[in-house]
Amino acid sequence: MAPSSTADLPPSNVSERRQPNERKRKRGSALSSNNSTRTSTPHAYSRRSPPRQAPPKPADDPENEEEGDRSPPRKLKRPGQGARISREQFEARRRGQEEEDRQRLAEKQQNATNAELARDHYNNVEQRGRQWRQTDSKIKGLRNLNNWIKSTLIQKFSRPEGPPPEHYFVLDMACGKGGDIGKWEKAPIVPALYVGCDIADISINQARGRYDEALRKNRGRHGRQTMQAEFYVQDTFGQPLSNIETIRKVGFNPNAGPASGVIQPGMMSGGFHCVSMMFALHYSFESEDLVRGMLKNVAGALVKRGRFIAVMPNSDVISAQVMKLLRAESGAEPTKEGSEDGEVEPEDDDSDGWDPEKPSEPADDWDPEKPSEPTPAALPENNTAPKAPLEWGNSLYTVRFPRDQPLTQRQLPADGVFRPPYGWKYHYQLEEAVDVPEFVVPWEGFRALAEEYGLELMYRKGFKEVLKEVWDEGDGTFPVDGEGAQREQEDLRALAERMGVLKGGSLEVGDQDMEAAGFYHAFCFYKT
């Protein structure tokens, strides 16, 4: 059941987080009383008798130099010499220790699941200040564009169709370090409650800290509406969200999905009005179970007509690159299919992009069970030596595909069609930000699965096209339908100026950053 107000929700974690300090205070006072007793009463473990004789060491113990040593007493080394030797020994030991640690880490990584790798990676990404991100970051243009795209999705799709609900609820299924909290605080309807989940515990602590900081700053500003926020460490693909009490209280349908062949509609009341999953959905495409777990959580959390917004790597771009590189290797002519960089063709030029009849890839006979045909270029018989991974990118990012794909037990598809849709692993590396294994999300396969969970596509555009909706290199203005749409376009362009994407109407994002951004697309589904 949905809470009638946020007062019905459990108290925010802010008060819980005061506990450690309280504990510290209590521990402190206990210690001081101990100290005072120590002066008058001997400590129970204080030594009253001489130390026990150490047990005799075995004769072959290298440390055992006294026993059985009949040679004349050794001359003491000069202190400098001794110090040098021990320093060398110390260095050698340190190097050995480092090597051992490296091996242990490599072993751990080899045995780690991909979810653990993603968690450990994101936990270890340094949290840098806003100032650094704006000035010193090598990818500040890309960071600004990514942030603007996420804000744009929030601004465009967090506006409900009908009258606004009394309390707007938002669920972020991979909130990371809380980078989107501020964007939600500036949403058309400020959420009454934002629930942020992430598998990375350190990131969740940082997100809480960020939210507390924002609360502190806003406290003095009268009239400013504040958003309540709660944060949870949760694997949002592998575990049901009904584990979280607040989510159950807002509303969660544990039966969402194609159970008994019937698509469950969204909840009429209760549930979240918007579910967000920014730059994270692709981690679920390791296996069918994880994808279905993720979709069940999205669909289960959404109220009827609720929105699901996300950004992730664009499989059209990946397919186009894989085809191009494999064809170049085999000496075949490049195909004319798809645009050069795999850009998504705008699906509907004069609307918000929604045209369910017009998929961007041929979806006619899409069948998750049908394997793609490996072409001669991808067959092992033609490869005399094991080939290096298929790789592309620029000075900011690299995508690296191993030729053999153990999870799919197939080779990379030279026709660019990833079947089955799960388990196609690649390594993505981005300056300062990401260095982890990821999985292709074949768009049509994903869309077909989403439909099984009652999620209907409303909008899908590549990052470059999202920008082109509000700005182009020409005169920067182009006709849009209706006054409302024009106002929205102007607002988003003004937002792009404020967020450092545009400056005085010119693009502030460099070519390399733009190319890196072209790897991604943004989309919105609604719950039927």
Ligand SMILES: C[S@@+](CC[C@H](N)C(=O)[O-])C[C@H]1O[C@@H](n2cnc3c(N)ncnc32)[C@H](O)[C@@H]1O
């Ligand atoms: C690129 S970061 C994006 C963070 C945030 N959404 C943003 O846009 O700044 C990807 C996030 O997905 C999270 N993630 C990966 N697998 C997850 C899972 N199974 N459950 C929850 N979060 C996951 C990672 O821990 C990481 O914080």
